[in-house]
Amino acid sequence: MVQRRANMRRIPESTIRRLPAYLRVLENQKETRTTSVALGERTGYSSEQVRKDLAYFGAFGTRGVGYDVSQLGHQIRHILGLDKNVKAVLVGAGHLGTALLRYTQSGVSDVQFAAVLDNSPQVVGSAIGSMVVEDIQHLESIVTERKIRLAVLTVPAEAAEKVAERLAEAGIGAILNFAPSPILTDQDRVLVQNLDLTLELQAMAYFVTEHDDLESPVS
Amino acid sequence: MVQRRANMRRIPESTIRRLPAYLRVLENQKETRTTSVALGERTGYSSEQVRKDLAYFGAFGTRGVGYDVSQLGHQIRHILGLDKNVKAVLVGAGHLGTALLRYTQSGVSDVQFAAVLDNSPQVVGSAIGSMVVEDIQHLESIVTERKIRLAVLTVPAEAAEKVAERLAEAGIGAILNFAPSPILTDQDRVLVQNLDLTLELQAMAYFVTEHDDLESPVS
Known part of the structure; x- marks a missing residue:
């Protein structure tokens, strides 16, 4: 993908x-x-x-x-480049973002989050483990100053494309997108992997359903 | 995978x-x-x-x-079998499980969760959206009685294999496993897809790292 x-x-x-x-x-x-x-x-x-x-x-x-x-x-x-201290930014501090951050903080990943961003005034300033959520307004300066190369997107579908554009513009090299909407940003500028968890779930439905009517060619 | x-x-x-x-x-x-x-x-x-x-x-x-x-x-x-009302069980009501459940409740998925299970007394009985978390002790009877065919695993790594065994035994046809440990259950009994989010993140690191030393064959 x-x-x-x-x-x-x-x-x-x-x-x-x-x-x-x-x-x-x-x-x-x-x-x-x-x-x-x-x-x-x-x-x-x-x-x-x-x-x-x-x-x-x-x-x-x-x-x-x-x-x-x-x-x-x-x-x-x-x-993999894991000996090079790759830094990532997490955009979207909801349930999924929090889960991802906790996984990496528990030491099972070598990619370290150097920033967590959100646009909600209720969330900005709050702590997730040892990190404090920062305002997405400062995305560009944070990415540049902290030399962040990787981004993980756990924002709502409608925000994904626009945030991806800003990340690409700021110099991010690759985006792992969990938003339920594919990012179609220019692939020469930034590498995008779309990983939509609800689509994965829908695909699994196929494997628990009987498909006798598909065994012979349909035309 | x-x-x-x-x-x-x-x-x-x-x-x-x-x-x-x-x-x-x-x-x-x-x-x-x-x-x-x-x-x-x-x-x-x-x-x-x-x-x-x-x-x-x-x-x-x-x-x-x-x-x-x-x-x-x-x-x-x-x-995909989405017109057949496929029912799923979510095992593990932590951050990731909660995120997945909210996604499906918001209507972006056609797979409906018919049960949410956890083993923590602090979590069992609490509500996530319109659902109440039930005790994992009743896994077998819940799966059988509600005719659940699909399972999503968001439990800690050390619990994944044992829970998968119980799900297979109870008649589950396919498991989407998010636990950071692959499930190696007998594949003739149950179809397993391992989707480890931290591994996806590690693989992405490769794409933002310079690899000049790999351009010529290594031996």
């Missing part, structure tokens, strides 16, 4: 999107070595998939010996 | 996952006819992708005339 930029990178996007899952397993395990079979079992992917993904950045396991857990973890963190 | 069942269906999963986005556009538009170009523009997919997706279930637009908005909407709702 990530919209592509003109300059495609060498590692496929689908591989990039699986790397954090491997990383989580590596960081939670006590053994010093692991295998593609073990990584596959703990992430739900096939061992072939794991081997293929890791080979993209030169991490080749040794047959019968596998991968060095610490080294592979470092490599994945480097590939 | 949806794990596959043994009996594959005819329509690709990637197509199924785009259908709700098309449906949202169709339901929000006033015109009676639309085109693959217009649907593409409003969802962020290419017009070729739209045409290919819709052709899977026999919805062929007419050149110069396009698609009938109302008819196409009905077809997509039928394909």
Whole structure:
């Protein structure tokens, strides 16, 4: 669902999107070595998939010996840029925004929120964990001064496009959009991933519904 | 990321996952006819992708005339099973669970939550919008009696696998798992989609990081 930029990178996007899952397993395990079979079992992917993904950045396991857990973890963190202290801004301090912020504060993510913005006078100034919600009016100066490169949008649908425009203008490189409305901002300026939770839910309905009438071609 | 069942269906999963986005556009538009170009523009997919997706279930637009908005909407709702009143249970009434519930209550989703469960005595009995949180102890009887087929998991990581087992045992057909730990339950019994928001965030970090050292093959 990530919209592509003109300059495609060498590692496929689908591989990039699986790397954090491997990383989580590596960081939670006590053994010093692991295998593609073990990584596959703990992430739900096939061992072939794991081997293929890791080979993209030169991490080749040794047959019968596998991968060095610490080294592979470092490599994945480097590939993802998680060793570069990526800073993010959260726009929209409602229930979803608060949930995301608490997840990252609990230490399960390496991306750190450097600012939380909202436009409601009732919310601006209040605390979420260790952070204080700031006024969205100051979006541009906050993004620039704190060198923020990533944005997470948890605003209402009608506000998403306009906020995305402001973020792109301020120099944000990528937006993860949870608003129930896709952002269609110019993709050469900013990378957008639209992740609409209610659409995910609707798609799941398909898999619990009988579809006998679809087995033969419809015309 | 949806794990596959043994009996594959005819329509690709990637197509199924785009259908709700098309449906949202169709339901929000006033015109009676639309085109693959217009649907593409409003969802962020290419017009070729739209045409290919819709052709899977026999919805062929007419050149110069396009698609009938109302008819196409009905077809997509039928394909997804949204005309069959799919009932879901939400397990975990924290911030994320509350956000999801409010989204669906605001009418942007056709999947209706028939129950919200939690294990905390502080939360059980409290109201979220029009729903009252019930005790997870009664999971099995609630799922059976209310004929619930779909589950959304917003519980802590350490609880996810055990709750998923109980849901599968109770007859749930599909689980959308937001817990920051993948569910590895037997895929022949229940379809699982793991959607870990912090991992999505980590993957985004890659796209705002410079990767000059990856441009040449690493070995």
